[in-house]
Amino acid sequence: MHELSIAMSIVEMAEEESARRDHAKIHAIHLRLGLLSGVVKEALLSSYEMACASTPLEGSQLIIEEVPVEVFCPACRARVPVPSIQWMACPQCDTPTPEIVQGKELEVIAMEIETPEPNAQHSDTSRSSAPETNQ
Amino acid sequence: MTAEPRLVEVRKNVLKQNDVNARALRGQFRAAGVFVVSLVSSPGSGKTAFLEKTLTLLHQRASVAALVGDLATENDAVRLARSQAPVKQITTGTICHLEAAMIQNALAAADWHLPTLDFLFIENVGNLVCPSSYDLGENLRLVLLSVTEGEDKPLKYPTIFNSADVAVITKIDLAEAVDFDSVAAHRNIQAVRPGMPVLELSAKTGAGLPAFLEFLESHRTQAHSAASANA
Numbered sequence: 378m379h380e381l382s383i384a385m386s387i388v389e390m391a392e393e394e395s396a397r398r399d400h401a402k403i404h405a406i407h408l409r410l411g412l413l414s415g416v417v418k419e420a421l422l423s424s425y426e427m428a429c430a431s432t433p434l435e436g437s438q439l440i441i442e443e444v445p446v447e448v449f450c451p452a453c454r455a456r457v458p459v460p461s462i463q464w465m466a467c468p469q470c471d472t473p474t475p476e477i478v479q480g481k482e483l484e485v486i487a488m489e490i491e492t493p494e495p496n497a498q499h500s501d502t503s504r505s506s507a508p509e510t511n512q
Numbered sequence: 513m514t515a516e517p518r519l520v521e522v523r524k525n526v527l528k529q530n531d532v533n534a535r536a537l538r539g540q541f542r543a544a545g546v547f548v549v550s551l552v553s554s555p556g557s558g559k560t561a562f563l564e565k566t567l568t569l570l571h572q573r574a575s576v577a578a579l580v581g582d583l584a585t586e587n588d589a590v591r592l593a594r595s596q597a598p599v600k601q602i603t604t605g606t607i608c609h610l611e612a613a614m615i616q617n618a619l620a621a622a623d624w625h626l627p628t629l630d631f632l633f634i635e636n637v638g639n640l641v642c643p644s645s646y647d648l649g650e651n652l653r654l655v656l657l658s659v660t661e662g663e664d665k666p667l668k669y670p671t672i673f674n675s676a677d678v679a680v681i682t683k684i685d686l687a688e689a690v691d692f693d694s695v696a697a698h699r700n701i702q703a704v705r706p707g708m709p710v711l712e713l714s715a716k717t718g719a720g721l722p723a724f725l726e727f728l729e730s731h732r733t734q735a736h737s738a739a740s741a742n743a
Contacts, residue, residue, distance in 0.1 A: 486523055488519075
């Protein structure tokens with residue numbers, strides 16, 4: 378079970394991102410998880426909760442998008458989904474193919490961050506004319 | 513006032529640090545001209561016996577060394593040292609797999625001169641799940657499957673078979689005793705990883721070992737000519 382160390386890396390990444398943004402609160406992390414990444418969704422979700430405890434990320438959500446496995450079929454010359462990870466073949470023509478083009482992902486793609494509006498104390502009209510800043 | 517959270521695009525590989533370390537190792541191995549072979553399998557599939565035999569045989573004609581990962585004890589390093597090859601144990605504590613940084617640290621501590629080595633073996637912690645996510649910078653990853661484990665292991669652990677390059681069926685001296693169905697095992701390996709080379713051998717009787725050594729030598733030669741073509 379290596380999900381806990383992976384969850385801790387995700388929390389670390391989020392803390393870095395938050396620090397870069399004046400310690401803005403992070404509500405959620407969006408992760409793409411390939412079915413052949415070697416990481417189990419349920420184990421990662423419960424590990425994430427543990428990894429967040431007593432950190433600024435406590436109470437945040439990990440939103441996992443599972444990525445199905447796709448291979449390149451040399452006969453159809455196309456990207457196709459495999460029938461199952463126990464049967465790595467083209468669903469159209471049955472040609473076995475080891476060329477995986479998708480399904481090993483383990484990547485954070487986005488975070489929901491509480492970003493204070495610039496000049497938040499001003500009225501709506503004055504804010505719309507204010508220049509955008511990253512602070 | 514509470515601001516609404518915004519969705520900020522990030523795009524970061526969670527295992528980026530390991531991938532960076534693995535790439536550094538691969539460059540180091542290529543520059544030194546050492547061919548690196550790692551072994552993964554479930555506990556008890558015969559990794560250490562197989563490696564001991566391999567080191568003993570290779571040691572007579574090439575310069576070899578091995579790193580061996582375990583949660584605890586130095587027992588495997590002691591067994592492997594009988595081959596006369598230099599061996600270094602990596603005890604991982606509670607960590608169920610090896611990571612590239614552990615290889616870097618172990619190599620620094622072992623103080624071997626890599627350019628004098630022809631082969632370096634890395635025995636991973638016995639585990640068919642966790643090692644699959646971690647690149648160690650190796651040239652060749654072997655996944656071992658013993659005849660006593662059953663023919664359907666590849667179907668149960670497709671991810672590790674997809675992270676490996678070669679499947680090695682071990683303990684074939686016991687095949688008859690446990691009614692091992694070799695055809696089914698090969699079929700299952702090909703189902704999860706089409707085209708995967710499969711070797712069968714017995715560390716006890718030595719059957720299949722000469723073919724395995726030849727396989728290693730030819731891959732090492734291939735890697736060498738590829739490296740010099742790119743140089």
